[in-house]
Amino acid sequence: MPELAAPELTVHESRPAPRERWPDSTLSLLRDPYRWISRRAATHGSPVFEARIMGERTACVTGPEAAGMFYGSGHLTRKGALPKPILWLLQDEGSxxxxxxxPHAARKAMFLSLMTPPRLQRFDELFAEEWQRAVNAWKQKDAIVLDDAVRTVVCRTACRWAGVPLDGDAEAERRGADMMAMFDGAGAIGRRRLLAWQARRRTEAWLGGLARDVRAGDLTVDPQSAFAVVAAHRDHDGTPLSNEIVMTxxxxxxRxxxxxxxxxxxxxLALHANPAERRLLRRATPRPSVDPAALAPETAVDDAADPVWRFVQEVRRTAPFFPLLGGRATEPLTWHGHQFRQGQRVLIDLYGTNHDPVAWPEPDRFDPDRxxxxxxxxxxxxxxxxxxHASDHRCPGEWLxxxxxxxxxRSLATEIDYAVASQDLELSMRRIPTRPTTGLVIRAVRDAD
Ligand code: HEM
Known part of the structure; x- marks a missing residue:
């Protein structure tokens, strides 16, 4: 049985991973999706253990070393790893x-070609413009739901940047709500999932129609735009993408x-909970959001001098966004003594790794200075x-x-003042992805003193 070749991996003597003793752990996982893997791993005293999830023997792994194996080994695929309804709501077949x-490297290169410093700078300029326009409107209102209001701002920005036409504010609001519903409902069952499916169908009809028009020359887009790049992309073997894949x-x-x-x-929420951090950000010298000299998120050492960057990283580390991801072993491999069978499903613990107590001392403390x-x-x-980013499935949107x-x-902390309305700000750790039930209502938005 071949062992992993990646140099950073520690290969131990072969021994079976601990196993959950319950016949099926799906419900336990769903009851605590962000912390279940790390908690069970701590109980087992092992970064890998096996559990039956949705009727299938699944290896669960946690911690930075596990992340290196999941991403660096080249022995895991995403094919067949996500339940179909979730795949369809998120990345979709053929993506x-x-x-x-x-084939992955060629398609990924297309995404990364959209993330060059000038393109990111353009995105940032458009976002700043749309944000300011929205802030001016918020100042006229008594209260706004921040999560909903910001998704419209980002949707307008993304569409302008990508060359996707939108018919005014009402369409931006509708399309933004559909985009959010898709990822918001991916981890849900019942009504939220149904709403997500409806949103996906509407989005596919809309962007599918536009993709056909761009391809047929009936809709002219800026040749530098993301839409033009995707529409003209050819796969590794020179085949143009189908209209369906352009849409996907x-x-x-x-989304x-x-x-x-x-x-x-x-x-x-973090600004609200940590007023001292807000005061610190207010005193900080403003720096550009896109610094072409320091763009690699994992190596942006220079950025660490910027308190806003440190705040962003701490929010990304602590926020309960996607709890975990699935992959499947493409061939038998051994890690930490455990043998993954060919085809075995492997779950990597994203949230738990970002809270790993060895990698992150006092992991539950919000501390940008770490x-x-x-x-x-x-x-x-x-x-x-x-x-x-290029050779594996790491998100190409990290810089953006x-x-x-x-x-x-920078705007929320230093340019505007507002009051956080009295509301329940507790985050449910059962919801994937979670959000405050109110969407975070803020009031009395005004320019900062
Ligand atoms: C809201 C913030 C975001 C989060 C939490 C997030 C999360 C992730 C994660 C965890 C993956 C890895 C999936 C895997 O390993 O299978 C991923 C991949 C991906 N993300 Fe993001 N992402 C975000 C923003 C973005 C943005 C802004 C873009 C737009 C460019 C983007 C486009 C993608 C694509 C296309 C992939 C698939 C990459 C591949 O398979 O090689 N994401 N994202």
Missing amino acids: VTVLDGM EMVNLI PTVAVARYITFAA FLGWQGDANRLIPQGAGD TIATMKTAI
Whole structure:
């Protein structure tokens, strides 16, 4: 049985991983999706254990070393790892996520070509403009639901940036709500899932129609725009993408971009809970959100001098966004003595790894200064995946996420004042992804004193 070749992996003597003694652990996982793997791993005293999840023997892994294996080994695929309804709501069949090897590398290169410093700078300029426009409107209102309001701002920005036409504010609001519903309902069952499916169907009809028009030359888009790049993309073997895949990848570009609004909500919650941090940000010298010299999130050492960057990273580390991800072993492999069978499902614990007590002392304390002197580590801070952006499935939107959060946080902390309405701010740790039930209501938005 071949062992992992990746040099950073410690291969131990072969021994079976501890096993959960319950016949099926699905309900336990769903009751505590963010913490279940790390808690069970701590009980077992092992970063890998097996449990039966949705009727299948599944290996659960946690911690930075596990992230290095999950992303760096080249022995795990996303094909067949996600239940179909979730795959359909998120990345979908035929998308970059379910590709491996050369086909993946070519499609991923397309996404990464959209994330160059000038393109990110353009996104940031548009976001700042849309944000200011929204702030002016918020000042006229008694109260706003921040999560909903920001998703419209990000949706308008993403569509302008990508070259996707929108018919005014009402459409931006509708499309933004649909984009958010898709990822918001992916981990749900019942009504939320149904709403997510309806949102997906509407989005596919909309972007599918536009993709056909762009392809047929009936809709002219800026040749530099993301839409033009995706529509013209050829796969590794020179085959043009089908209209359907153009639509799928455009959804994959815009939906997660709109989801950055949720991180901005988490950032606003963190500002509210940590007034001393807000005061510190107010005193900080403003720096640009996109610094072309320091763009790699895992190695952006220079950025650590910027308190806004440190705040963003701490929000990304602590926010309960995606709890875990699934993969399947493409061939038998051994890690920490445990043999993963070919085809075995493996779950990597994202939230638990970001709260690993060895990697992050006092992991539940919100402390942006833990990033002072951050030397970069591709497998320790993994809210958007680990490893390498180009050769693995790590999120290509990480730079855009960080830049957008920086611009929003700078405004929320230093440019405007507002009151947080009295409301229940408790986050349910059973909801995937979670959010305050109120969406975070803020009142009396005005320019900062
Ligand atoms: C809201 C913030 C975001 C979060 C929490 C997030 C999370 C993630 C995670 C965890 C993965 C890895 C999936 C895996 O390993 O299977 C991923 C992949 C991906 N993300 Fe993001 N993402 C975010 C923002 C974005 C943005 C702004 C974009 C737009 C460019 C984007 C586009 C993608 C794509 C296309 C993939 C698939 C990459 C691949 O399979 O190689 N994401 N994201």
